[in-house]
Amino acid sequence: MDVSGMGATDLRRLEISNLHREFGEVVALEDASLSVGAGEIVGLVGRNGAGKTTLMRSVMGIIGPDRGTITWDGHPIGQTDRLRFGYMPEERGLYPQMRLLAQAGYFARLHGLDASAADRAARSWLERLGLGERLDEKLIALSHGNQQRVQLVVALVHDPDLLLLDEPFAGLDPEAVESLSETLMARAEAGNAILFSSHQLELVERVCNRIVVLDGGRVLAAGSLAELRERLPAQLRVKVSGTSDWPARLSGVQVVREDERGVLVAIEPGADTQAILRAAQDAGPVEHFGFESSGLIDLYRHLLSP
Amino acid sequence: MSRGSVIWLVAGREISERVESRAVRITTVIMTVAVVAAVVVPGLIHSSSKPTRVGLVGSGAQAIGPSLTATASALKVKARIEKVRDGATARAKVKHGSLDVALSVGSSGATAVVPHTLSPQTRALLTATLTVDHQRSVLAAAGLPPATIREALAPVPLATVAIAPPPSHQAARAVAAIGAALFLYLVLVLYGNAVATGVAQEKTSRTAEVLISTVRPEQLLAGKVVGIGMVGLGQLAIPVVAALIANAIEQSAKIPSDVWFLLPACLLFFALGYGLYAFAFAAAGATVARQEEVQITTIPLTIPLLVGYLLASILAGDPHSPAIAVLSFVPPLTPSLMPARIAVGTAPWWQVILAVLIMLVAIYAMVRLATRIYKATLVRSGPRLSWREALRVRPG
Numbered sequence: 001m002d003v004s005g006m007g008a009t010d011l012r013r014l015e016i017s018n019l020h021r022e023f024g025e026v027v028a029l030e031d032a033s034l035s036v037g038a039g040e041i042v043g044l045v046g047r048n049g050a051g052k053t054t055l056m057r058s059v060m061g062i063i064g065p066d067r068g069t070i071t072w073d074g075h076p077i078g079q080t081d082r083l084r085f086g087y088m089p090e091e092r093g094l095y096p097q098m099r100l101l102a103q104a105g106y107f108a109r110l111h112g113l114d115a116s117a118a119d120r121a122a123r124s125w126l127e128r129l130g131l132g133e134r135l136d137e138k139l140i141a142l143s144h145g146n147q148q149r150v151q152l153v154v155a156l157v158h159d160p161d162l163l164l165l166d167e168p169f170a171g172l173d174p175e176a177v178e179s180l181s182e183t184l185m186a187r188a189e190a191g192n193a194i195l196f197s198s199h200q201l202e203l204v205e206r207v208c209n210r211i212v213v214l215d216g217g218r219v220l221a222a223g224s225l226a227e228l229r230e231r232l233p234a235q236l237r238v239k240v241s242g243t244s245d246w247p248a249r250l251s252g253v254q255v256v257r258e259d260e261r262g263v264l265v266a267i268e269p270g271a272d273t274q275a276i277l278r279a280a281q282d283a284g285p286v287e288h289f290g291f292e293s294s295g296l297i298d299l300y301r302h303l304l305s306p
Numbered sequence: 307m308s309r310g311s312v313i314w315l316v317a318g319r320e321i322s323e324r325v326e327s328r329a330v331r332i333t334t335v336i337m338t339v340a341v342v343a344a345v346v347v348p349g350l351i352h353s354s355s356k357p358t359r360v361g362l363v364g365s366g367a368q369a370i371g372p373s374l375t376a377t378a379s380a381l382k383v384k385a386r387i388e389k390v391r392d393g394a395t396a397r398a399k400v401k402h403g404s405l406d407v408a409l410s411v412g413s414s415g416a417t418a419v420v421p422h423t424l425s426p427q428t429r430a431l432l433t434a435t436l437t438v439d440h441q442r443s444v445l446a447a448a449g450l451p452p453a454t455i456r457e458a459l460a461p462v463p464l465a466t467v468a469i470a471p472p473p474s475h476q477a478a479r480a481v482a483a484i485g486a487a488l489f490l491y492l493v494l495v496l497y498g499n500a501v502a503t504g505v506a507q508e509k510t511s512r513t514a515e516v517l518i519s520t521v522r523p524e525q526l527l528a529g530k531v532v533g534i535g536m537v538g539l540g541q542l543a544i545p546v547v548a549a550l551i552a553n554a555i556e557q558s559a560k561i562p563s564d565v566w567f568l569l570p571a572c573l574l575f576f577a578l579g580y581g582l583y584a585f586a587f588a589a590a591g592a593t594v595a596r597q598e599e600v601q602i603t604t605i606p607l608t609i610p611l612l613v614g615y616l617l618a619s620i621l622a623g624d625p626h627s628p629a630i631a632v633l634s635f636v637p638p639l640t641p642s643l644m645p646a647r648i649a650v651g652t653a654p655w656w657q658v659i660l661a662v663l664i665m666l667v668a669i670y671a672m673v674r675l676a677t678r679i680y681k682a683t684l685v686r687s688g689p690r691l692s693w694r695e696a697l698r699v700r701p702g
């Protein structure tokens with residue numbers, strides 16, 4: 001832990017500015033910018049091929065960007081900084097024939113821990129993730145889900161300042177998802193900066209302080225869920241018994257979907273909600289009338305709609 | 307953490323992974339058994355170095371026992387004498403192979419019973435003994451005093467002066483040359499493949515991506531090469547020490563003393579050859595997309611090793627070949643050809659030193675080239691790259 005106090009911790013920030021990377025004809029990242037501060041969990045969402053993995057690999061120095069800068073703590077990232085990063089790549093990879101304790105201890109030592117500290121950290125993290133009984137087993141003897149836990153242990157074992165997790169929830173059972181999200185929130189509480197990518201939007205919504213939506217290598221939107229919601233038109237749910245085609249006659253109103261709970265309509269800013277209510281009353285008895293907050297899924301659909 | 311300690315950490319993991327592996331233990335045992343057998347078995351087969359077992363049948367023959375021992379030592383022939391009761395027992399013993407010859411002495415002469423033929427050496431021993439014994443009894447009958455008889459029959463010391471040293475162990479040298487080249491070919495292919503397979507495993511299991519985010523590729527590569535090299539040296543040292551012990555115990559082993567200096571030469575050229583080839587094999591391992599492709603990508607590297615071995619076997623028959631002398635300075639061929647030239651005795655010391663220097667330059671160039679390919683291809687996904695493509699990949 002940093003003994004110089006909170007001031008120094010606050011400075012710890014991953015700053016990615018105008019990152020650009022092409023692979024032949026394919027533009028993987030196009031002027032992408034984002035930042036992750038200490039104590040913050042940032043979720044990276046987007047289709048397959050949106051550039052999430054390229055972005056993380058660039059931070060870890062595995063691929064070099066064509067343009068743009070990546071800084072940590074205000075300076076360009078070097079090998080010494082990366083010793084304080086924890087990384088879980090999209091394509092998992094550990095030594096299949098190595099025993100769990102030896103494996104986690106080895107990676108801890110590569111990150112600069114001495115032999116006894118590495119052993120202690122490896123033991124404690126394996127125990128915390130429910131693998132305490134299997135310290136001397138080879139990785140290959142474990143189930144897919146448990147191998148993934150070991151991968152997570154390797155990312156966490158040296159108590160990193162910045163965590164980069166590429167789809168850490170993929171392939172986990174609900175229990176493991178729960179324990180991983182708790183772990184992440186606890187790490188953030190302890191001052192870690194965390195960036196993770198996921199396709200599980202409800203999870204991102206629940207765990208993250210901020211969300212970055214990537215598409216075609218570009219940042220489409222970034223901010224807290226509340227901030228992002230403001231970009232969406234407000235949504236009204238209205239149920240009129242016996243009919244559902246009444247909103248078609250109104251201007252400035254768009255039907256999002258309709259189901260047994262009524263009609264969900266998007267309304268433009270400044271639209272007259274009382275006029276909508278009157279129109280509904282004219283159509284029949286109104287059973288329900290109220291604003292509905294949109295989730296990340298709606299936002300995602302809205303942002304990525306062609 | 308310093309660069310050096312990271313390399314040692316990586317090397318340490320390689321060593322413990324291999325020491326734990328059953329395959330490595332089994333190959334060590336097989337190599338040890340093979341080398342000890344190579345030392346001991348020729349000694350067992352080569353009976354000439356064993357004492358000739360002579361059975362003396364009946365009192366007449368047994369009387370010449372002391373005389374036989376004295377003659378054997380004068381002729382520098384090893385003989386073990388055994389008294390046998392009668393002719394039938396002696397025949398049985400010769401038949402069963404517990405005696406090489408059974409000698410009986412009669413009034414008109416002596417009879418030697420042998421399995422097939424009487425070797426010239428044994429014939430000389432027996433004839434000389436019988437003749438001396440006969441002369442002793444004639445001289446005694448003539449009334450000469452025993453001191454005079456002893457003096458008359460004492461062997462005349464014979465000193466040998468060689469004008470030119472013997473063509474020392476030409477056959478043994480040729481065998482040693484081929485043996486050394488074959489040995490270096492095998493161990494370089496073995497440990498080269500271990501490096502290539504290890505690199506390919508890290509690449510195809512995607513462990514490399516986690517590693518490269520922490521460790522510099524150069525450190526990872528150097529640690530792997532050093533770790534596997536140390537396991538290799540250990541695996542070689544065990545059979546060599548076992549062979550030395552076996553040779554000390556089984557004195558009969560006919561290894562000419564001037565061939566023993568080949569051992570340090572082999573270790574030196576193993577180290578140099580490994581330095582050159584291990585990095586090339588590592589680069590080959592990094593270009594694959596799937597583990598099985600290691601076999602294909604390493605073929606171009608095993609060819610020069612094989613050619614080196616074949617040239618060494620030609621050299622064994624033609625130790626002064628100028629073409630092979632020139633080729634022994636070509637770095638990929640040096641590790642097998644230079645020890646072979648040392649074995650046949652046609653490599654002056656200055657040529658050995660020159661070859662070592664050329665090797666060091668070649669290793670330096672290879673480390674740079676291989677590191678470049680390794681860095682560019684280790685965390686790259688997609689199909690296997692040809693060597694030419696691998697060189698063109700932009701690093702990072």
